[in-house]
Amino acid sequence: MKKPLPADLQRWSEELAADPRSLAFLPLARAYRRQNRPDAAMRLCLRGLEHHPDNADAHGLLALLYIDRGDYARAADEWSFVLRLDPSNFDALRGLGFCHLENGELQQARERLERASLIRPDDEAVREALRFVADRMDAEDARAGSEPWMETPAPAGTAEAANDIVSAAPEPAVLPEPDPWAPVEQPAAGSAPRAGQPAVQAGSAFAVPDPARLFEAIVTGPVLGALLLDTRGMVLAGALDDVGGAADALAAVLGSVTGEAARTAAMLGLGAWEGLLIEAGSAVLHLAPAGDDAVILLVARSGAPAGWMMRSAAHAASLAQEFLEAYA
Amino acid sequence: MTARYTEALDRLSRVSGVAGALVVEARAGLPVAVDVASGVDSGAVAALAAAMYRGAQRAAETGGYEGVHTLQLEATAGHVVVAGAGEMLVIAVAERDAQLGLVRLETQRAAESLR
């Protein structure tokens, strides 16, 4: 708000004196707040709201005045009311996000701030806050301890994958291999989980799946592998055996590529990105968002039919969703 | 030289649903030849699509998949197709309902003609 002229102040105050229902209370209250006269601003705002109880801007200003006083609870109430009147009010979403953050309510803070960032992706305060929330949540997860993906026993035999990508279960070999998502008996020590290994129980009654096998059902035909990544470029699940140890490096680089894709779509007015198809000399890569904070990478041999890629991608998306709902 | 670029874009820009066709210098991300409808910011398209392509190239190298020849971004309100042509890129911006197969084909043909 630019600094009001004295003539503006006079005009607003005369209007309001002549008619207490005038909306001139709003710019006048803002002017008083800007001049560090919060009590006067508050009086004006509260009186204006008596006549205009559903004025979202007035409630928003009142929220700011409460913030000036350090009363986060009342500020949050006001912003909540604004959102009932106007669910996509950026200032209210941001303000409420910060109130939640102040109270240590990280999940709620993240939800509000993410909605705010959809409305104004370039708002620096929202971006910083989201980074802060992400760091705090990671730190809390680390303190709580992440779910252990336990070691698996040596392979009993190699399972053959079904040819039909619609049917999920691989053919059993010498010993029946359990459903990767079902509990099994015995933990073993020493070896890290690898794709194709049966899942192992962690010593509790709950099923502990092997995340590397999440996309086993679709890794068939020209599809070489699939990964579920978070938006920071870290692998959450899946396997990509053809690149050996470079899967993590590939995931890291693709984290930034998906950021570029989202930015390009948004800045060119094309909306939200839905997919990125990268056709290289010896492979085709398909990336697609999986919810707000994960990405699915599908890799197939060069020349894979585009329709099959899309179908596999859709199947991967539903597998990823189940995984994220259950374990993220 | 410029005529060669504009010829390459001629067929592409006529595909139904294409809102913009560009030849872009890949390294600088600057447009060299442009045929865009009003409302398409050719500078932004060139810079952002070239940056995305560069990222994709880096990913392909990391995975050992050889060079990227085509990149296709799908979004809720449109698509961007990028095809490599040596030091240049051919870029098409298309509406959501465009015939994507045809857009890809003509983008790749245009890139082929410039290699």
Place this chain on the structure above:
Amino acid sequence: MRVAELPRVVEALRAPIQTFVRESRARIALVVTGSGQVLAQHGFARRYEVMNVASLAAAAHAAANALGRLTGAGPWQHLHHAGSRQDLFLATLRTPVEDLIFVVIFDTESSLGLVQLFFGRLAEQVAQLPEFRVLPSEQTTQQTFERDLEEGLQRVFQPDAPGR
């Protein structure tokens, strides 16, 4: 630019220049006055002698302006130096108060296209900053303004009549 305004201006430039560096992936960006004073910077400053870069940028700005006048080319918009390892981009950052100089050093992580694109956005943002707004011709001192505020309040909150 008045000395008294400097801290506010510097603070106001902080967020736009940080956004620029992040979005464009430049190594460093500086906002410099015509006399070579650095108003704001963000990025990897340690590698560069920032004060010298700023002074030379101001000199290059003045020289390019003179060249533009001599050749009839008019005010220049930007200069680009394509180095073997890094590129340099200089542009005029126009504000209502004075023209500033925007200096960017970038490498292969960025591109001239990205730098130009996000410079355009930064320039629009800076032009809108209230710290750069010229005061209206009807100037008033702070005390006069306070008096007007007080009179306004008295006008509005006249002793409340019943039923008001």
